[in-house]
Amino acid sequence: MNVQDRRRLLGPAAAKPMAFSNAIIDEQQKKPVNMPSKDSENGDELSLHTGFIENCNGSALVEARNLRHQTSLITAVYGPRSIRGSFTSQGTISIQLKNGLLEKYNTNELKEVSGFLMGIFNSVVNLSRYPKSGIDIFVYLTYDKNLQSEAPAGESQSKKTFSEISYLIPHCITSITLALADAGIEIVDMAGAGEANGTVVSFIKNGEEIVGVWKDEGNNEDLLESVDDCKEQYRRYRDLMISCLLEQKSLDTSSS
Known part of the structure; x- marks a missing residue:
């Protein structure tokens, strides 16, 4: 006797199961772009990651190391978000640079660098596209270590600290640029920087x-x-940022 199974809906007799391509990506290959290290003080080994923080509009991680310094910083972008009050014809940017657990830099130093970064990105972000909106950017120094010996006797701590901050600034700019691009915020161009002898x-x-x-x-x-040394570093960092964003785009396309 032919008994039909009425407990479930059966497909056609010739139906085949759906097959999906393997979309699992090794975590080590997810979103990093690395710069090979160089046998020089200014030859940075760089690792760039984007889009790994879920509760913000855009994020980036920059890890850098050379013969004299090692640092890691995370940038999170929130916005553009509407702001209350009088109408403004273009958006506003706020940038806050925060210490990690080591509390290495004092508040005045971080505010000075934050003001410098705001001056750069006020001219880089197309703020006219975001009237009555605010873009909040937070840069967290998660790790920062001087790999060289301590400063020689007689050298002031202030001078040493500012030298280390000048090393951090290009990586802050790289991280903010990547986070803005990850957030889909319009910028006029990829901003970058280089450092040479404290400049x-x-x-x-x-x-x-x-x-x-x-x-x-x-x-x-x-x-x-x-200027020439800084420009050479800027071009290397810019090319790495472009490679990172292209890799991000290809990964998003393949997983969608």
Whole structure:
């Protein structure tokens, strides 16, 4: 006797199960882009990651190491979010640089760097596209270590600290640029920077336009002598950012 199974809906007799491609990606290959280390003080080994924080609009992680310094920082972007009060024709940006667990830098130093970064990204982000909106950016210094020996006797702690901050600034700019791109916020170009002898120069448009200059206290070197070195670093960092974003896009496309 032919008995039909009425407990479930049966498909056609010739039906085949659906097959999906393997979308599992090794965590080590998920979103990093690495720069090979170089046999020089300024040859940074860089690792870039984006889009790993879920409760913000965009995020980025930059890990950098060379012969004299090792650092890791995380950037989170929130916005654009509507702001209360009078109407503004363009958006506003706030940037806060925060210590990690080590509390290495004092509040005034972090505020000074935050103000410098705000000056750069006020000219890089297309704020006219975001009227009556605010973009909040938080940069967390999760790890920061000087790999060289302690400062020689007689060298002031202030001078040493500012030298370390100048090393951090290009990586802050790289991290903020990646986080803004991850958030889908419109920027006029990929901002980047390089550091040479305590001088930081930030560029856009393939190094043809300077959007910010930072010099350590007591730094009497000629700015023009540092521009070329900073521009070379900027171009390397920019190429890495582009590679990171292209890799991110290809991963998103393959997983969708």
